[in-house]
Amino acid sequence: MPNLLAVSDLHVGYADNAPFVEDIRPRSAGDWLIVAGDVADRFDQIVATMRTLRDRFDTVVWVPGNHELWTLPGDPLGLRGVARYLRLVRALRDIGVTTPEDAYRVWDGEHGPVVVAPLFLLYDYTFRPAETRSKSDALAVAEAAGVLCTDEVLLHPDPYPTREAWCAARLEHTRARLDALPADARTVLVNHFPLVREPTRRLRYPEFALWCGTEHTVDWPVRYRAEAVVYGHLHIPVTARIDGIPHHEVSLGYPHEWDAPGALPRRVVRVLGDGGGA
Numbered sequence: 421m422p423n424l425l426a427v428s429d430l431h432v433g434y435a436d437n438a439p440f441v442e443d444i445r446p447r448s449a450g451d452w453l454i455v456a457g458d459v460a461d462r463f464d465q466i467v468a469t470m471r472t473l474r475d476r477f478d479t480v481v482w483v484p485g486n487h488e489l490w491t492l493p494g495d496p497l498g499l500r501g502v503a504r505y506l507r508l509v510r511a512l513r514d515i516g517v518t519t520p521e522d523a524y525r526v527w528d529g530e531h532g533p534v535v536v537a538p539l540f541l542l543y544d545y546t547f548r549p550a551e552t553r554s555k556s557d558a559l560a561v562a563e564a565a566g567v568l569c570t571d572e573v574l575l576h577p578d579p580y581p582t583r584e585a586w587c588a589a590r591l592e593h594t595r596a597r598l599d600a601l602p603a604d605a606r607t608v609l610v611n612h613f614p615l616v617r618e619p620t621r622r623l624r625y626p627e628f629a630l631w632c633g634t635e636h637t638v639d640w641p642v643r644y645r646a647e648a649v650v651y652g653h654l655h656i657p658v659t660a661r662i663d664g665i666p667h668h669e670v671s672l673g674y675p676h677e678w679d680a681p682g683a684l685p686r687r688v689v690r691v692l693g694d695g696g697g698a
């Protein structure tokens with residue numbers, strides 16, 4: 421029986437991650453693979469890696485991470501924000517990868533039918549410490565803790581004025597699509613950032629949660645009848661049940677993180693399938 425597998429944060433710019441990527445293989449004929457963002461920083465590496473995975477799996481579903489959206493100095497495309505995102509969507513569609521801009525695919529394997537919904541929602545600085553009253557307060561606290569996210573320099577929101585404005589637009593667009601699903605449709609919700617705040621409590625520096633999601637999605641797993649939620653970004657690969665729904669963080673992350681004290685094993689997660697499922 422086919423499986424619905426998931427992985428994220430392959431960061432293939434790190435050569436030591438190559439053996440892990442090489443081992444991402446179907447376990448059965450017809451397996452699907454979810455890739456939940458942060459494949460690489462460079463456009464060419466993102467597309468090449470996704471092509472490799474697309475060639476191995478029946479269906480590959482992708483959402484962008486923050487790293488896909490960075491515009492690095494000297495980037496040959498020179499595209500920022502929405503333009504960069506849409507160029508990526510086009511390139512990945514061309515090789516047969518399902519993106520957040522495509523019709524949602526329906527998993528008809530074990531535990532199906534389930535709508536697999538790749539979401540691109542970004543973050544809006546609402547996951548901030550309770551003692552801070554505004555984004556600027558929270559940014560000052562994060563900066564003092566030495567955890568200012570590189571997105572502040574490299575992830576441009578153009579043509580939106582801010583990343584939170586881009587996030588708000590993505591939330592509105594995505595909510596409309598999910599609201600249009602049949603009232604009994606079960607889902608697998610895929611987003612680079614966690615949909616609820618609980619996973620960010622495990623961060624070594626909780627101030628970093630600012631760049632990790634939005635309070636506006638905390639009721640989405642229940643509201644949209646999720647069989648499972650798949651996310652990455654935190655580089656803390658763990659499955660936790662929240663409101664009875666498994667939330668799978670499926671990150672590979674950076675090589676130096678694998679052997680850090682308390683590090684959890686890196687793995688490809690079976691979200692649905694033979695022996696898997698919610």
Ligand SMILES: [Fe+2]
Pocket residue numbers: 429431458485653654655673
């Ligand atoms: Fe990452």
Ligand SMILES: [Fe+2]
Pocket residue numbers: 458485486487612652653654
């Ligand atoms: Fe990330």
